[in-house]
Amino acid sequence: MKTLKVLIVAAGGYGGQYVQALLEGGAAHGMEIAGVVEPFPASVRQRAELEALQVPWYDTVEAFYAEHDADLALISSPIQFHKRQVLSCLENGSHVLCEKPLCSSPEDLRELIAARDRSGRLLGVGYQWSWAEAVQAFKKDAIAGKFGRLLSMKTLIRWPRNTAYFSRGIGWAGKVRAADGTWILDSIAHNACGHYLHHMLFTAGKTQDGCAVPERVRATLLRANAIENFDTAMIEAEDADGARYLFLASHAVEENVNPVFEFRYEKAVVRYEEDGDGEIHVAFADGRECSYGGMGDRASMGSIHFPKALAHGGGDPGRRAPCLPAGGCLGADEDHLRRADELPRPGLPEGRRDGMGNERRAAENRARAGGNAPALLRAGPAAGGGGTPLGPARQDRLDGGDRALYSERILTARGHPPTD
Numbered sequence: 508m509k510t511l512k513v514l515i516v517a518a519g520g521y522g523g524q525y526v527q528a529l530l531e532g533g534a535a536h537g538m539e540i541a542g543v544v545e546p547f548p549a550s551v552r553q554r555a556e557l558e559a560l561q562v563p564w565y566d567t568v569e570a571f572y573a574e575h576d577a578d579l580a581l582i583s584s585p586i587q588f589h590k591r592q593v594l595s596c597l598e599n600g601s602h603v604l605c606e607k608p609l610c611s612s613p614e615d616l617r618e619l620i621a622a623r624d625r626s627g628r629l630l631g632v633g634y635q636w637s638w639a640e641a642v643q644a645f646k647k648d649a650i651a652g653k654f655g656r657l658l659s660m661k662t663l664i665r666w667p668r669n670t671a672y673f674s675r676g677i678g679w680a681g682k683v684r685a686a687d688g689t690w691i692l693d694s695i696a697h698n699a700c701g702h703y704l705h706h707m708l709f710t711a712g713k714t715q716d717g718c719a720v721p722e723r724v725r726a727t728l729l730r731a732n733a734i735e736n737f738d739t740a741m742i743e744a745e746d747a748d749g750a751r752y753l754f755l756a757s758h759a760v761e762e763n764v765n766p767v768f769e770f771r772y773e774k775a776v777v778r779y780e781e782d783g784d785g786e787i788h789v790a791f792a793d794g795r796e797c798s799y800g801g802m803g804d805r806a807s808m809g810s811i812h813f814p815k816a817l818a819h820g821g822g823d824p825g826r827r828a829p830c831l832p833a834g835g836c837l838g839a840d841e842d843h844l845r846r847a848d849e850l851p852r853p854g855l856p857e858g859r860r861d862g863m864g865n866e867r868r869a870a871e872n873r874a875r876a877g878g879n880a881p882a883l884l885r886a887g888p889a890a891g892g893g894g895t896p897l898g899p900a901r902q903d904r905l906d907g908g909d910r911a912l913y914s915e916r917i918l919t920a921r922g923h924p925p926t927d
Contacts (some may be wrong), residue, residue, distance in 0.1 A: 514539035514577035516568055516592055518557075519550030522583030522605060526553050541577045544568050568592050572599040582606060583633075586693055587678060587685040590615050597626040606633040607701045611690035634705045641787050641799040645711055645777070654789070655773025660707040661753035663767040664700045667718065668758035673734050681734030696729075696740040700756040701776065703766050704742065707752050710770070719746050731759035 513533070518526050518826075529828075530553060540557065546566045548554055557564075565571040568580070572595065580596040582605040584619035590683045596603045610616055611630045623630040636642055648654070673681045682691045696704055699910055721744035728737035739757035755835060765781035775791045787799040 511538045511578040512576070513538050514542050514544065514568070514571060514575075514580040514596070515540060516546045516580055516596075518543045518553070519547055520583065522581070522798075523552050525581045525583060526551070526557070530556060536884040538579075542571045542575055568595045568599075572596075577601045579604065583680040586611060586698065587679060590619065593619055593630065593664070594622050597622050597628050597630065600626070600628070600632075602630045604633060605704070608632075608692075608697050608864045611688070611697075612693045615805075616704055628733045632705075634702050634709065636702055636706045636802055637709050639801075639802045641801060642706070643711065643715070645787055645789075645799045648713060649710065649772075650713060650715065650845050654775040654777070654791075655760045656772065657711055657748070657750040658771040659751045659753070660711065660770045661759070662703045662707055662755065662766065662767065663757040664703055664766050665760040665761055665762060665764035665765065666695075666699065666756075666758055667760050668738070669731070672758075673732060677754035681732065681736050681738070683735045692736060693737055694736045695726075695756045695758055696726075696741070696742065696754070699758070700740075700766075703756070703768070704754045707754065707770075708767070711746070711750060719750070721745060721752065722747050729757075729759070810851075 513529060515526055515529075526540070526543075529538060533539060540560070540562050542563045542565060543551070543557060544565050544567060547552055548564060551557070563571070563575065571577075574598065577596075578601060578688060580592075580601045580603045582592050582596070582603060583593060584606075586608060589605055593603050593605055593609070609630075610619060619630065621793070649657070677684065678692055681693055683690055695890070705718075708718040708720070711756075722907060724742065724744045726743070727741040729739040730737045732738045739759050740754065742750040742752070742754040744754075767781070768777075768779050770777040774793075775789050777789050778786050779785075781802075787801075787802045789797050789799070791797075882899060
């Protein structure tokens with residue numbers, strides 16, 4: 508079996524997990540690290556190990572390809588660099604696995620799909636759950652009709668995040684645009700919890716590598732932290748077959764709740780709690796029960812299983828890597844926001860604590876945001892996104908003191924009414 512040469516683009520931060528997975532298990536799967544693109548080498552935890560292996564380092568992907576080639580590029584850079592780096596890697600003959608989100612607009616998505624088709628290479632997105640054997644096995648049975656018709660899917664995530672999270676790296680987190688005007692649109696739905704929104708659409712797809720595409724979408728997007736984009740999302744959708752989807756996620760909460768989902772079919776109810784046993788459980792209407800197992804390690808799923816796909820038809824442009832279609836679904840949901848004439852600046856009113864009861868952090872947030880109060884952003888029609896809203900747009904306020912109430916009444920794992 509040919510050894511696959513792998514280029515790591517951005518090896519600090521999340522990219523370090525790809526580096527570790529390849530250092531530990533790459534050789535056993537026929538892979539070697541051919542190079543690293545990382546303008547900040549001090550951020551790479553495995554720097555000494557990589558240098559000991561004489562792995563070449565570069566500041567840009569263009570500089571790497573001027574001297575080397577690679578079968579596969581793993582991209583984990585900040586969002587605003589994804590499109591340019593993906594295009595460069597495809598043009599230089601590499602298959603690409605890019606961390607989510609793949610890009611920030613439907614237009615960019617179409618451009619990347621066209622580049623993928625021209626190159627004859629695979630382009631995958633790092634929605635790692637899609638690679639899990641448990642998910643693949645469950646989806647195969649769902650497509651075969653084992654559970655009957657899909658009725659509804661709902662997912663909840665509560666991940667508290669503070670100022671340090673939104674000011675990490677080079678300052679892209681929570682931003683709508685980069686300094687040069689490039690769209691970023693970093694948000695809890697587009698980035699941090701994008702895996703779990705995608706998981707519903709991917710699992711509902713009618714082919715093993717396909718995704719469901721909602722026909723109607725309504726999204727309530729809120730912001731409590733001192734950021735440009737939203738940190739809380741309630742997204743409702745419905746597809747052509749009448750299946751309904753509900754996605755609830757927030758960074759503006761005190762209690763951490765890892766992903767929980769419930770999928771209802773005609774013949775069964777499917778449940779998963781990461782904070783429980785972390786397995787996909789199915790309860791059939793006739794009393795039978797079964798488990799499909801857990802999700803496995805996220806980084807190794809992408810870095811190990813994607814190259815396996817390359818070994819089984821990577822040269823065929825007709826073979827589509829799982830996960831790519833979902834970008835268009837989320838792109839339509841985000842499109843209304845990036846085309847808005849003006850986005851209100853975030854902040855906290857004078858005299859109010861932030862949601863974690865921290866006066867000092869509230870003062871920092873006020874100073875950074877210029878003292879303006881936070882706003883709730885309510886999704887209206889997606890401009891050019893192809894979706895029809897389920898209801899009218901509205902605007903309201905959500906300050907730090909309201910977050911606990913919001914969390915208690917809306918984002919409760921077992922308290923939200925079922926979508927069916």
